[in-house]
Amino acid sequence: MANVNITIDGKQLSVPAGMTILAAAQQNDIYIPTLCFLEKLDPHASCRMCVVEVEGARTFQHACAAKVREGMVVHTNTEAVRASRKLTLQLLLSDHSVDCHHCLRIGSSKCSDLDPKFCEWCFMCDCEKDGFCDLQRLAREYEVDKLPFEQKHNTKPIDKTSVIVRNPNKCIKCKRCVDVCGKVQTVHNLAASGRGCEVVIGPAFGKSMAESSCVGCGRCVEVCPTGAIYCAEHKDEAVYFAHRDGIKTVAQVDERLIPELERVWKCAPGTVTKEQLAGSLKKIGIDEIVDAADGAALARAEAEQMLSVHLGNKPVILAQSLAAQKFVQKNWPDLMSGFVFAPSAMESFGHAAKAAFFPEAAQVKTYHVGPVGPDAAEAGESGCVDFAVNARELYRIMIRTGSEPNPKRTAEFAKLPTPELNPAFDPLFADADWQLDGESETVEIKVGRKKLSCAICRNLGQARAAIDSGAFDVIRVIA
Ligand code: SF4
Ligand code: SF4
Ligand code: SF4
Ligand code: FES
The missing domain is CATH 3.30.70.20 (Alpha-Beta Plaits)
Structure with missing residues (x-):
C-alpha cells in the first residue's frame, strides 16, 4: 500500500495509507494513552482516552480508529487533549468502586503524593488489580486527585x-x-x-x-x-503453607512469568533469572523447586504413549489445560468417544511431585508459579496443584516476605524423573504461546512408517477450526 505523509507532534512521518493514527504514532515511539483498544482486534473506540487533535477537524479524533490521511497534522498532547482525557478518567472513576486510589494510610489522595513503591508496600487497598491496572496507572499519570462529580457507590x-x-x-x-x-x-x-x-x-x-x-x-x-x-487469589494461604511445620512444599516455575516480573520490578529484560526466582521461592519457604519444563516433559511422555496406542484411529487432543479440555467437551459432546485427551504440564507435575520428593510426608502442598492465564482456573477446579501463583501474586508475596529477586540469592532446581522422549515428536511439542490472531500451524510428524498430520492451535478459535476440519490426527490446543 502507498505511503502518506503526516505530521505527529511536529515529527514528519511517512506511513502506510489506511493505518490508524495510533499505529502510526506507536510505530514512531510517540505515546498515546489507550484503555479500550486491544491490538490486532477491531477498535470499539469507546473509552475516549486516545483522543487527539487533528488540524482542520471540528472534534477530537479517536486515534485508535481514525485513519491517517495525506497531509494530516496531529497533536497528541495539547492542554485541551490532556484535559479531555482527565475528564474521561474522572467520569470513569465516578462510576467505579475505587478501592485503591484514595489512600487512607497516606491521608491524602493527591497523585503527586502517592509513591507507587510505598503503595506496593502498604497493602491497605483491596483490589486484585492494584499495581497492575491500566485505569489506576492512567489516573496517576493524569493526576486525578479529585472527582468533581458525585461518586456512585455501586x-x-x-x-x-x-x-x-x-x-x-x-x-x-x-x-x-x-x-x-x-x-x-x-x-x-x-x-x-x-x-x-x-x-x-x-x-x-x-x-x-x-x-x-x-x-x-x-x-x-x-x-x-x-x-x-x-x-x-490465595496469597495468604500460599505463604502460610510454605512456612508451616510438618508440611512439605514443592513448586514448579514456568519461566514465561519472568518478563511480567521484570516489568513490575521495572528492570531491564534479562535481569531476573530462573535461579534468582528459585532463591526467592526458597526464602518464601518452599522446600523443592522444579522447572516447569520437567512437568511438560512428563505430560509429553504421557501424550506420546497415547499417540502410539491410538495412532491413526482417534484424534489425540493435546489439551494443554483443563480449559482446552472443557472447550472440546462442551462443543463436540457427540464426538467425545472419538477423542483422546493428553494431560497438561501442571497436571503431570501435580501427580508426580509428592512421589518424587516426599513419598513419606503426611502432607505435601504443590505450587505452580507461572504467568497470568488459565492456570489458576485449572488448579481451582481440578485440584491438580494446590496453588497456581501468577506473576502479580508472586510479586506481592515477594514484597511482603522480603524475597524479591536478588543476584546474590539464587538456588538450584531439583529434578522430576526425566522420561525418555521420542525426537520424532519434537515439531509437535515446540515452544508455542497463546495468541490473539492468526491461524493454526500444521506440522507433519513421522512415527515408524506412519505420517501424522498435526495442528498447533494457539487459541480456541483456531482449535475449533482444526477440529471441525476433521483433517488432523493430533490437535494441540493452547487455550
Ligand atoms: S470486564 Fe474488564 S475487559 Fe470486560 S468490559 Fe469490563 S473492564 Fe472491559
Ligand atoms: S486498581 Fe484499578 S480496578 Fe482496582 S480499584 Fe484501582 S482503579 Fe479500580
Ligand atoms: S474468556 Fe473469560 S469468560 Fe470467556 S471462556 Fe475464557 S475465562 Fe470464560
Ligand atoms: S483507546 Fe479507547 S477510544 Fe481509543
Whole structure:
C-alpha cells in the first residue's frame, strides 16, 4: 500500500495509507494513552482516552480508529487533549468502586503524593488489580486527585461462583473481554446487556460464571484493563503453607512469568533469572523447586504413549489445560468417544511431585508459579496443584516476605524423573504461546512408517477450526 505523509507532534512521518493514527504514532515511539483498544482486534473506540487533535477537524479524533490521511497534522498532547482525557478518567472513576486510589494510610489522595513503591508496600487497598491496572496507572499519570462529580457507590453483586471472579463495579465497559471470549476463543460467553449507564458486561441471561458456558481459559482476565475480572487469589494461604511445620512444599516455575516480573520490578529484560526466582521461592519457604519444563516433559511422555496406542484411529487432543479440555467437551459432546485427551504440564507435575520428593510426608502442598492465564482456573477446579501463583501474586508475596529477586540469592532446581522422549515428536511439542490472531500451524510428524498430520492451535478459535476440519490426527490446543 502507498505511503502518506503526516505530521505527529511536529515529527514528519511517512506511513502506510489506511493505518490508524495510533499505529502510526506507536510505530514512531510517540505515546498515546489507550484503555479500550486491544491490538490486532477491531477498535470499539469507546473509552475516549486516545483522543487527539487533528488540524482542520471540528472534534477530537479517536486515534485508535481514525485513519491517517495525506497531509494530516496531529497533536497528541495539547492542554485541551490532556484535559479531555482527565475528564474521561474522572467520569470513569465516578462510576467505579475505587478501592485503591484514595489512600487512607497516606491521608491524602493527591497523585503527586502517592509513591507507587510505598503503595506496593502498604497493602491497605483491596483490589486484585492494584499495581497492575491500566485505569489506576492512567489516573496517576493524569493526576486525578479529585472527582468533581458525585461518586456512585455501586453495589452490584460480585460473582464469585467460579475461579474467574467478576466485579461489575469496576467494569469500564471497554468490551475487551467480550472480544477475546467471542472473536478469539469463540466461546461467546460474555456480552453486553442493558442500555446506557446500566450496561452490564457478563454471561448471557444474567447467569453466574459457574452456570455459564465459560471454560475457564482466563484470557478475559489477561486483557481486562481493570479489576473487573480476575482470578481468585490465595496469597495468604500460599505463604502460610510454605512456612508451616510438618508440611512439605514443592513448586514448579514456568519461566514465561519472568518478563511480567521484570516489568513490575521495572528492570531491564534479562535481569531476573530462573535461579534468582528459585532463591526467592526458597526464602518464601518452599522446600523443592522444579522447572516447569520437567512437568511438560512428563505430560509429553504421557501424550506420546497415547499417540502410539491410538495412532491413526482417534484424534489425540493435546489439551494443554483443563480449559482446552472443557472447550472440546462442551462443543463436540457427540464426538467425545472419538477423542483422546493428553494431560497438561501442571497436571503431570501435580501427580508426580509428592512421589518424587516426599513419598513419606503426611502432607505435601504443590505450587505452580507461572504467568497470568488459565492456570489458576485449572488448579481451582481440578485440584491438580494446590496453588497456581501468577506473576502479580508472586510479586506481592515477594514484597511482603522480603524475597524479591536478588543476584546474590539464587538456588538450584531439583529434578522430576526425566522420561525418555521420542525426537520424532519434537515439531509437535515446540515452544508455542497463546495468541490473539492468526491461524493454526500444521506440522507433519513421522512415527515408524506412519505420517501424522498435526495442528498447533494457539487459541480456541483456531482449535475449533482444526477440529471441525476433521483433517488432523493430533490437535494441540493452547487455550
Ligand atoms: S480496578 Fe484499578 S482503579 Fe479500580 S480499584 Fe482496582 S486498581 Fe484501582
Ligand atoms: S475465562 Fe475464557 S471462556 Fe470464560 S469468560 Fe473469560 S474468556 Fe470467556
Ligand atoms: S470486564 Fe474488564 S475487559 Fe470486560 S468490559 Fe469490563 S473492564 Fe472491559
Ligand atoms: S483507546 Fe481509543 S477510544 Fe479507547
